[in-house]
Amino acid sequence: MACIISLTKLINIFPIFIFVSCFPPLMLSQSFRSLQLPPKVTGPESIAFEFGTSRFYVGVADGRILQYNGPRVGFRDFGFTGPNRSKRMCDGTTDPNLGPICGRPLGLAFHYSLNKLYICDAYFGLMVLGSSGKQATQVSAAADGEPYRLCDALDVHQPSGNVIFVDSSANYDLRNISKAVNANDSTGRLLMYNPDTDRVTVLMKNLSGPAGVAVSQDGTYERPDNIKRTAFGDFWRAAALVKQPTRSLVPIGQRINGFGRVLRTVNFEAWYGNQLISEVQEFGGELYLGSLSAPFVGVFRF
Numbered sequence: 001m002a003c004i005i006s007l008t009k010l011i012n013i014f015p016i017f018i019f020v021s022c023f024p025p026l027m028l029s030q031s032f033r034s035l036q037l038p039p040k041v042t043g044p045e046s047i048a049f050e051f052g053t054s055r056f057y058v059g060v061a062d063g064r065i066l067q068y069n070g071p072r073v074g075f076r077d078f079g080f081t082g083p084n085r086s087k088r089m090c091d092g093t094t095d096p097n098l099g100p101i102c103g104r105p106l107g108l109a110f111h112y113s114l115n116k117l118y119i120c121d122a123y124f125g126l127m128v129l130g131s132s133g134k135q136a137t138q139v140s141a142a143a144d145g146e147p148y149r150l151c152d153a154l155d156v157h158q159p160s161g162n163v164i165f166v167d168s169s170a171n172y173d174l175r176n177i178s179k180a181v182n183a184n185d186s187t188g189r190l191l192m193y194n195p196d197t198d199r200v201t202v203l204m205k206n207l208s209g210p211a212g213v214a215v216s217q218d219g220t221y222e223r224p225d226n227i228k229r230t231a232f233g234d235f236w237r238a239a240a241l242v243k244q245p246t247r248s249l250v251p252i253g254q255r256i257n258g259f260g261r262v263l264r265t266v267n268f269e270a271w272y273g274n275q276l277i278s279e280v281q282e283f284g285g286e287l288y289l290g291s292l293s294a295p296f297v298g299v300f301r302f
């Protein structure tokens, strides 16, 4: 990987862009499968596994949280975020302007001991769902008097139950990301919700397009983009290679250690083309891939 020459700043929910002067070897494997979402449904941005099972949950573009029950049953409705969401209007929609009604769940993570599923919804802020699913409850919509405009990613510190989450901008919502980038918006915040006190603390502010967070085993948090902890204390992040000379983007996943050193790079171009991925999560010896636009969850065995 001597080809990697620079990392740009993190841009909202877009992956990290890695500029290369040459192209790293393709790591082709036969063992890629895609778990298809229901018809017309796209954008499984984030993936959360239930503790001790292989069942997982994704938030999708039409505002639902779907539960995956293995290949025979597939995905089925579990919950939703928009308090006024109707299935008739929202199911299957990809119209971003319905987001403020239908909701757009982005980050997902369990607090395992209480079996609570926390959700970062782009339009409704920090929310939580119990084991029976259905309508999520809003936990927090603002901190220090300032509303969230684009709740984007979260992680739970399991011993304390604290939720570390990211609001990408105080000015621009999900539909206006390109405007935020053009304006060099730097109103993103890193926040912490304490369920014992029911209070949110601002940990960092004036961040430029923060888009991910992961709590490490010792409770410190990492703030690169679209990042997920592994069972061994390393992390996987979703990123994009910029192929020269065309400058086309190629989705990759990188395993990195707690110091940010890249341990492994996997190229997903063969299955995603130029479509970017938003998350790489290791489970049972496989990588589960989230995406803002794909109609499936990718599973890569390595």
Ligand SMILES: *[C@@H]1O[C@H](CO)[C@@H](O)[C@H](O)[C@H]1NC(C)=O
Pocket: 083, 084, 100, 101
């Ligand atoms: C839901 O509908 C009620 C009643 O029309 C309205 O007062 C409320 O603002 C709506 N909430 C959202 C989030 O759209």
Ligand SMILES: *[C@@H]1O[C@H](CO)[C@@H](O)[C@H](O)[C@H]1NC(C)=O
Pocket: 097, 171, 172, 173, 174, 175, 176
């Ligand atoms: C974002 O975009 C939508 C429609 O594209 C617009 O209605 C909204 O006011 C915009 N502004 C902000 C600050 O997000």
Ligand SMILES: *[C@@H]1O[C@H](CO)[C@@H](O)[C@H](O)[C@H]1NC(C)=O
Pocket: 182, 183, 184
């Ligand atoms: C944003 O930053 C870039 C690079 O630093 C600069 O060229 C551009 O003028 C800035 N745009 C705004 C709207 O401040």
Ligand SMILES: *[C@@H]1O[C@H](CO)[C@@H](O)[C@H](O)[C@H]1NC(C)=O
Pocket: 146, 170, 185, 186, 187, 188, 189, 205, 206
């Ligand atoms: C810092 O963020 C706050 C909102 O949290 C915003 O009001 C302020 O303008 C930001 N400052 C800069 C320099 O972006």
